[in-house]
Amino acid sequence: MNLNFWLPLLVLCSSLFAGLIIFMLDESRSRLRTALNLFAAAFKVVAVHYMAYRLLVHGEMHQVGFSMGLGFEFLIKVDFLSLMFLALSSNLWLVTTLYAVGYLEGSPNRSRFFGFFSLCVTASTGIAMAGNLITFFIFYEFLTLTTYPLVVHRETRQALEAGRNYLWYTIGGGSVLFVGIVWLHVLAGPFNFTDTGVLEALDPAHYSTLVIIFALLIAGLGVKAALVPLHGWLPVAMVAPAPVSALLHAVAVVKAGAFGIVRVVFDVYDREFAAGLGLLEPLAIVAAVTIIFGSVRALMQTDLKKRLAYSTVSQVSYITLGAAILAPFSTVAAIVHLVHQGIMKITLFFCAGNIAETLGLHSVRDMGGVGRRMPVTAICFTVAAFGMIGVPPVAGFVSKWYLGLGGMDAGLEWVVGIMVLSSMLNAAYFLPVVKTIWFKHAQKKWRTKHSGRFEAPLTLLLPALATASMSLLAGLWAGWTWSPLGIAEQIAAGMGALP
Amino acid sequence: MESLLVLVPLAAAMGSFLAPGRGIASWGFLTSLAIPALAAGTAMDVYQHGARRISLGGWAEPLGIHLHMDGLSVIFLIMTALVGALISIYSAFFFKRDTARHFWPLWLLMWAALNSLFMVSDIFNAYVVLELVTICAAALAVLSGKTESLQAGLRYLMVAMAGSLAFLLGVGFLYAETGMLDMFMLSWELQGGPVAAAAFGLMTTGLVMKSALLPFHFWLPPAHGEAPAPVSALLSALVIKGSFFLLLRLWVGVFEPAGITSHAAYVLGCLGVLAVLWGSYQALIQPRLKLIIAYSSVAQVGYLFLMFPLLCTVPEAPWAEKAWAGGTYQAISHGLAKAALFLAAGNLILSTGTDRIHYMKNIASRLPMTTFTLGLAGISLMGLPPSGGFVAKWMFMQAILESGQWWWAVAPVLGGLLTAGYVFRILGYAFLLAEKEPRMLPVPFVLEKIPLILALCSILIGFRAEEIIFLLQEHMLWAIEVEGDS
Numbered sequence: 001m002n003l004n005f006w007l008p009l010l011v012l013c014s015s016l017f018a019g020l021i022i023f024m025l026d027e028s029r030s031r032l033r034t035a036l037n038l039f040a041a042a043f044k045v046v047a048v049h050y051m052a053y054r055l056l057v058h059g060e061m062h063q064v065g066f067s068m069g070l071g072f073e074f075l076i077k078v079d080f081l082s083l084m085f086l087a088l089s090s091n092l093w094l095v096t097t098l099y100a101v102g103y104l105e106g107s108p109n110r111s112r113f114f115g116f117f118s119l120c121v122t123a124s125t126g127i128a129m130a131g132n133l134i135t136f137f138i139f140y141e142f143l144t145l146t147t148y149p150l151v152v153h154r155e156t157r158q159a160l161e162a163g164r165n166y167l168w169y170t171i172g173g174g175s176v177l178f179v180g181i182v183w184l185h186v187l188a189g190p191f192n193f194t195d196t197g198v199l200e201a202l203d204p205a206h207y208s209t210l211v212i213i214f215a216l217l218i219a220g221l222g223v224k225a226a227l228v229p230l231h232g233w234l235p236v237a238m239v240a241p242a243p244v245s246a247l248l249h250a251v252a253v254v255k256a257g258a259f260g261i262v263r264v265v266f267d268v269y270d271r272e273f274a275a276g277l278g279l280l281e282p283l284a285i286v287a288a289v290t291i292i293f294g295s296v297r298a299l300m301q302t303d304l305k306k307r308l309a310y311s312t313v314s315q316v317s318y319i320t321l322g323a324a325i326l327a328p329f330s331t332v333a334a335i336v337h338l339v340h341q342g343i344m345k346i347t348l349f350f351c352a353g354n355i356a357e358t359l360g361l362h363s364v365r366d367m368g369g370v371g372r373r374m375p376v377t378a379i380c381f382t383v384a385a386f387g388m389i390g391v392p393p394v395a396g397f398v399s400k401w402y403l404g405l406g407g408m409d410a411g412l413e414w415v416v417g418i419m420v421l422s423s424m425l426n427a428a429y430f431l432p433v434v435k436t437i438w439f440k441h442a443q444k445k446w447r448t449k450h451s452g453r454f455e456a457p458l459t460l461l462l463p464a465l466a467t468a469s470m471s472l473l474a475g476l477w478a479g480w481t482w483s484p485l486g487i488a489e490q491i492a493a494g495m496g497a498l499p
Numbered sequence: 500m501e502s503l504l505v506l507v508p509l510a511a512a513m514g515s516f517l518a519p520g521r522g523i524a525s526w527g528f529l530t531s532l533a534i535p536a537l538a539a540g541t542a543m544d545v546y547q548h549g550a551r552r553i554s555l556g557g558w559a560e561p562l563g564i565h566l567h568m569d570g571l572s573v574i575f576l577i578m579t580a581l582v583g584a585l586i587s588i589y590s591a592f593f594f595k596r597d598t599a600r601h602f603w604p605l606w607l608l609m610w611a612a613l614n615s616l617f618m619v620s621d622i623f624n625a626y627v628v629l630e631l632v633t634i635c636a637a638a639l640a641v642l643s644g645k646t647e648s649l650q651a652g653l654r655y656l657m658v659a660m661a662g663s664l665a666f667l668l669g670v671g672f673l674y675a676e677t678g679m680l681d682m683f684m685l686s687w688e689l690q691g692g693p694v695a696a697a698a699f700g701l702m703t704t705g706l707v708m709k710s711a712l713l714p715f716h717f718w719l720p721p722a723h724g725e726a727p728a729p730v731s732a733l734l735s736a737l738v739i740k741g742s743f744f745l746l747l748r749l750w751v752g753v754f755e756p757a758g759i760t761s762h763a764a765y766v767l768g769c770l771g772v773l774a775v776l777w778g779s780y781q782a783l784i785q786p787r788l789k790l791i792i793a794y795s796s797v798a799q800v801g802y803l804f805l806m807f808p809l810l811c812t813v814p815e816a817p818w819a820e821k822a823w824a825g826g827t828y829q830a831i832s833h834g835l836a837k838a839a840l841f842l843a844a845g846n847l848i849l850s851t852g853t854d855r856i857h858y859m860k861n862i863a864s865r866l867p868m869t870t871f872t873l874g875l876a877g878i879s880l881m882g883l884p885p886s887g888g889f890v891a892k893w894m895f896m897q898a899i900l901e902s903g904q905w906w907w908a909v910a911p912v913l914g915g916l917l918t919a920g921y922v923f924r925i926l927g928y929a930f931l932l933a934e935k936e937p938r939m940l941p942v943p944f945v946l947e948k949i950p951l952i953l954a955l956c957s958i959l960i961g962f963r964a965e966e967i968i969f970l971l972q973e974h975m976l977w978a979i980e981v982e983g984d985s
Contacts (some may be wrong), residue, residue, distance in 0.1 A: 023871075068964040070821055072893065109864060134893075138884035145878060148923075155861070155932045164927060171919045174883070175912050182896040 004062045008076045011047045011086075012125055014040045015093070019118030027111050034101050037114055041094040044125070048090040051078050056490055063131060071190035074138075075131030079194065080494040081266065084335050084487065085128035085259050088342045092251045093121045095463040099350055100243035102459025103357065113153055117247070119146040124252045127259060132192040133181045133268065136260065140177070140224075143256055144170040150244045151237050162236045169223050169233040170253075177220025180213050184268075187213075193267035200273045207277060210269075214279050217264050218286075225257025225320060226313045228290040235309040242353025245305060249312045250346035255338065258319040262334055265323045266495065275326050284324035288418045290317040295425035302363050304352050307429060308345070311388065314422065315341050322403055325415065328492060330406025333399050336488035340387070340395040343470045347384035350464035351377050354456040364433050368440030374455050378437050380468035385430040387471045390423045395474040398485055500540055501553055501566050504576065504614045507533045512607035519600040524591035527603055530610065531584035538580035542573040546970060552620065552683075567620035567683065570970035571827065575617045575744055578831045581956065582736050582838050583610055589842055589949040590729040598642060598727070605642075606733065609635035616741050622670050623680045625745055629666065633659040633709070636738045639730045640722050651721035658708055658718045662742075665705030672698035682752050689757040699754050703763065706749075709742035712767070712804060713774040716797045720781075723793040728845020731789060735796045736838040740830055743803055747826075750811055760811040768808035768907060774801030775910045779917030783924065788847065788854040791921055792840045795880060798914060799833045802826075802895070805907050809898050818901040823971045825894035828964070832887025832957045836876040839953035843872040846942045846950065859928040865939055868947045870929045875954035877922035879961075882915050887960040 018040035025033055054060040055078060065075035078086065100117065104110055123146055126139030144167070152163035184199075187206055191198045199210060223230045234254070238245060248254060265274055265283070274280050294314025301307040318341065322334025354377045355361050355370055371378040387394030400419050407415025455461060478485040508530050515526040545551070550569035587606070594602050612631035619625045637659065641652035674680055676694040689695055711719040719739075723731045754760050778798030785791045806826035810819055846869050847862065848854050863870045882892035892911050899907045960967075 068890070068968075070824060070894065070897075070964075070968055072890070072964065074962075112863070112867065138889070141883045141889075142885065145874075145883060148926075149930075152927075152930050155863075155930050157931075160927050160931060163930075164923065167919065167923055171881075171883075171916060175915055178892075178896070179908065179912060182893065183900055186897055186900040 004060065005064050007047055007051055008062050008064050008078055008129055011044055011051070011090075012076065012122060012129065014044045014047070015118045015125065016122040019115045019122065022111055022118060023115040025111055027109075030110065033111065033114055037097045037101070037118065038094070040118065041090070041097050044090045045094055048086050052083050052087060052487075055080065055083060056487070056494075065131060071185070072134060073132060073190060073192075075135050075192060076126070076129045077131035077193075078129055079131075080491040081193075081263065081335070082128045084338050084484075084491060085255065086125065087487075088255070088339050089121060089124045089128060089251050092247075092342060092346055092467075095466055096243050096247055096251070096346065098459055099246070099353075099463040100241075102457050103241065103243050103353060105459075109153070109155075112149065113241075116146050116149045117243075120150065120247065120252055122146075124256055127256045131194075132190070133184065134190075136263065137177065137181055140256060140260065141174050143224075143252060144174060147244075147248065147253055150247075151240045153241055153244065154239065156239070159239045162233075162239045165236050166233045169230065173220045173223025173230065175220075176216055176223075180216030180220055183209075183216070184213050193263065196267060196270045197273075199269060211277055211279065214264070214269065214274070214277070217268075218261060218283065221257045221260040221264065222286075223257065224253050225261055225316055226254055226290070226294075227257075227286055227317065227320065228293045228313070231290070231294070231313045234313060235306055238303075238305045238309050242305075242349055242356065245309075246346045246349035246353070249309070249349060250342040254312060254316050255342065258316050259338065261320050262323045262338075266331075271323075271326055280324045280326060284321055284412070284415075287317040287321035287324055288415075290314065291321065291418060291422050292425070295422055295429065298429045299425065301429075302365060304355070304362060304364050304367070304433065305349075307364065307433070308348050308352060311348075311426070311429070312345060314426075315345065315388065318399060318403060321415070321418075322399075322406065325403075325406050325410050325412060327406040327409035329402045329409055331492045331495075332485070332488045333402035333406055335491055336402065336485050337399040339484040339488075340399050340471070340474060343467050343474065344384045344387040344394070344396055347380055347464055347467040347471060348388070350460070350467065351381040351384070354460050354464060357460065358456045364436060366443060367433065367436045369442030370436075371438040373442075376455055376461055377464060380464045381437065382434050383468045383472055385434055387475065389426040389430055390419075393472070393475040393478075395471045395478075395484070398475055398478045402485075500537060500544075501568060501618060502555065504534065504537050504541065504618070505611050507537070508607045508611040508614065512604045512611065515603040515607060519603075521596075523596075523599050523603050526607065527587040527591055530607060531587040534610070534614075535577075535580040535584050538573070538576045541568060542577055542970070544568075545570060545573045546966070564624060565620040565681065566618040568618060570972065571744075571747075572617045574827055574831065574967060574970055575740065576614060578740075578834050579610070579613055579617070579737055582834050582953065583613075583733075585949050585953055586729050586732050586736075586838060586842070589732075589845075589946060592943055592945050593727070593729055593845065601642060602639070602730075605635045605639050609639070609733070609738075613737060613741050617744060620682055621680045622673065622682055622685070622749075625682075626663065626667050626670055629709075629742065629745065630663050632738060632741050633663060636734055640726045640734065642730055643725070643727050645725065647721070648725035651718070651725045655718045655722040658715065662705040662708035662715075665701045665708070667705075669698040669700075669702035669705065672701065682748065685753045686756050689753060691757050691759050695754075695757055696759050699759050699763070702749060703746065703767075706742045706746040707767075707770075710739050710746065710803075711797060711800055713770045713777060713797070713801065716774065716778070716800075719797055720790055720793040723796065723841075724787065724789045728789075728841050728848065731793070731844075732838040732841035735793070735841060736834040739796065739800055740834060743800070743830070747806065750807060755811045755814075760807070764807040764811040767804045768904075771801040771804030771807075772907065772910045774798060774804070775914040776917070779914055779921065782921040783917065786855055786857070788844045788856055788859065788925065789841070791856070791925065792837065792844060795840075795918070795921065796833075796837060798918070799829070799837070799880065802829050802833075802891070802910060802914070805895060805899070805910060808904060808907065809895075809902055813902070816902065818898040820968070820972070821894045821898040821901070824964070824968050825891050825896075825898055827967065827971055828887055828891035828894060828960075831967075832879050832891055832960060835887065835953050835957035835960070836879040839872055839876040839950045839957065840880075842946075842950035842953065843869050843876070846946055849946070850939045850942050856925060856928045859925070860931045861929070863926075863929045866942065868951060869942070870926070872950045872954045873922075873925055873929065875951075875958055877918075877926070879954070879957040881918045881922055882911065883919075885961045886958045888957070890961050890964050
């Protein structure tokens with residue numbers, strides 16, 4: 001019973017209890033609610049960074065677990081891979097909370113919204129810290145349940161439709177994943193993520209079953225990771241309020257799926273063993289197809305949020321692609337892109353939300369003159385968009401560079417081709433937006449809520465500014481030991497993936 | 500202590516019948532305090548000292564009445580104590596005085612009968628208490644006195660009576676064949692043969708009718724849907740479990756050792772899967788909340804019957820432990836979640852005057868507690884983690900895949916999806932904005948909290964399974980104990 005034991009639980013419970021207390025608060029106590037939210041978020045950030053420090057510098061792992069009987073073990077453990085996702089979700093939760101407070105000011109049902117918002121973060125924290133597949137699955141499904149009320153928050157018919165769609169996809173994916181996990185347990189018995197090699201030790205007669213199970217697991221996780229053809233829910237779920245979209249795309253749902261795939265490939269199957277079974281190449285191909293498909297679909301969208309949604313489909317698959325290539329650089333790229341995609345995409349959604357909130361603009365075509373009216377938002381958007389395209393020195397460039405290097409290392413030259421093609425497509429759908437914002441004049445009168453006011457309110461502006469500078473700094477100082485890239489390299493080394 | 504589990508509610512039933520004054524509910528309150536404590540004491544006893552038999556009045560084997568306490572019975576006793584106590588508190592605030600006068604004696608008598616059903620060791624006594632449960636249940640079902648509920652209740656009574664008669668006939672056959680009635684002596688003495696097979700068929704059919712397995716499910720939705728909310732909760736959460744418990748006891752204890760279960764077990768398993776699919780489908784298209792919940796019972800009971808092919812086809816199966824854990828968890832978490840759902844539906848009717856789901860628009864904003872309850876209980880029904888329903892599904896799935904009878908996996912997977920369909924159909928309406936705000940009455944504090952507590956329990960039992968699974972292993976000790984006695 002020491003700090004090692006309590007800290008992971010505290011990290012999990014900080015947002016859980018915040019959520020539960022917020023449910024009980026009266027609608028009108030908005031100040032108390034905000035204080036509680038920010039306090040819990042700040043606590044989590046500090047605790048997570050402390051755990052990261054202990055692990056990276058002192059090599060100390062925090063874990064807590066108990067048995068449910070019959071090989072059913074609940075295990076929470078902060079290992080190298082957890083760290084990145086944990087740091088991402090805790091930091092972005094803080095920022096998004098601030099943004100959501102500003103965004104939803106004065107709208108109804110805020111207690112419900114922030115309650116589920118906190119539970120949702122609890123779920124993604126749990127996913128990050130899960131020490132075995134059962135615990136992972138528990139939080140993975142918990143995430144589905146807690147995001148549904150957020151998606152339907154507006155309570156319109158359209159929102160409910162999107163919510164239903166979202167549920168069918170995710171619950172369907174959940175049951176496929178469930179079958180896969182149970183089957184794996186029946187074959188291999190209970191095991192934790194650290195026991196790599198369990199599957200390799202099985203009777204080779206089971207290897208063909210392992211291939212089927214891998215397909216089930218990836219199909220189940222691929223729904224949330226929006227792998228083509230399982231991505232259908234994502235663009236529809238855009239009806240949710242902007243902070244929710246930001247959270248879904250950058251931190252919670254999509255990332256949970258991608259992180260799950262990374263876990264399955266790295267810690268359940270072990271990459272060399274998976275490659276031996278011939279599983280990685282098909283996965284890489286699916287990821288590559290998703291990257292191109294998402295970008296092409298994004299080109300066709302006129303609605304800004306929709307365009308961003310398809311861009312997510314494409315960008316998140318970089319993580320899968322990195323995990324599916326057997327080379328140290330790709331491993332680093334997969335891990336670091338978890339963070340890079342998160343901070344860039346959340347910036348884009350914040351900016352889209354700002355523009356929609358302040359000027360009432362949704363379609364890309366109408367966005368002329370925004371640069372003059374909202375210069376800070378426009379700058380943030382531009383930085384993040386350049387990052388997505390892969391323009392140095394923004395963070396996205398680092399991910400793409402490492403992915404390309406990894407592909408060369410593994411002897412898969414087509415990966416570089418995919419990178420180039422994808423970057424061109426990214427440019428093709430992001431540059432017109434940037435051009436319209438800066439160089440076109442306003443075509444019609446804006447439906448402004450706060451006429452005459454310059455820029456969006458500060459609570460909406462600061463989060464965007466913060467994440468945009470993060471994206472820039474993560475790219476500029478990529479060589480620093482404690483940059484996302486530096487940490488990703490340490491993590492890869494800690495997992496034994498780096499020589 | 501064990502006999503007090505029966506005597507206390509029996510005495511309270513008498514008391515409430517003889518003194519139906521203003522304080523009639525206090526009989527229920529007192530029982531609700533006593534029974535959980537007694538049940539917990541009994542469970543602790545079995546947990547520490549293992550399964551045991553008690554001879555009432557000190558009469559030895561074939562003559563006296565025996566109680567048999569093992570892991571399975573104490574788990575059902577505790578579940579009944581918890582659900583019964585919470586529903587009693589709810590009922591104390593729910594029923595007006597004239598209905599309360601009928602409700603309390605009937606429910607307390609039924610509680611006594613249920614408790615003894617979970618401890619009984621003799622098939623004739625089992626028949627007697629089962630009949631008592633049925634009569635009380637049918638009387639409770641018609642408590643509102645409306646025409647629809649009278650029709651439904653009468654149909655329920657007919658089916659249940661037919662089931663009881665079949666069961667009694669089976670008891671007679673067994674007695675004629677072996678000359679004994681004690682289940683645990685029968686488990687040693689009974690050999691196969693036509694008479695035993697006939698008894699097996701009759702008793703199984705009778706109990707299956709009472710448990711509302713698929714072809715015999717038709718009486719359940721109207722009976723449960725038309726009864727007052729606390730009664731629906733009692734019928735769904737506890738009464739069905741009574742006959743199922745007896746069926747499980749007989750199959751595993753008596754007929755499986757005699758080697759006559761294997762083919763019938765597959766039949767029950769198939770009916771169970773069909774019940775899961777059909778019940779869930781019906782729940783998807785019902786226009787009223789209580790009917791949705793009632794059809795959901797048909798489906799959820801179907802899961803329980805998967806235990807038979809997993810337990811009664813291969814002797815000493817290595818996956819038996821998991822099948823036991825899955826089935827028992829399913830029974831408990833369904834009991835808790837279903838009681839929560841029916842009570843929440845009762846609150847909705849109190850507030851809006853109807854349970855048609857088209858009128859449920861926007862209750863998420865105006866009855867947040869009730870909506871939350873519906874959601875939590877729904878999670879457990881769907882078998883999503885973290886909940887009791889998830890532990891059940893996990894264990895069942897492992898047993899299914901380990902046994903190689905993979906086709907049963909249709910039920911948990913497809914059934915789970917369909918369940919999600921009807922749960923979110925309810926929640927979808929709850930979140931829908933209403934065009935015009937209908938009138939809503941406030942729901943009293945206690946009535947709103949009790950279903951929430953039940954739903955929370957159904958979630959929380961998913962966090963701790965070890966003790967319950969340990970208790971279940973006590974169940975395996977039967978045969979050895981009986982051998983030691985004789």
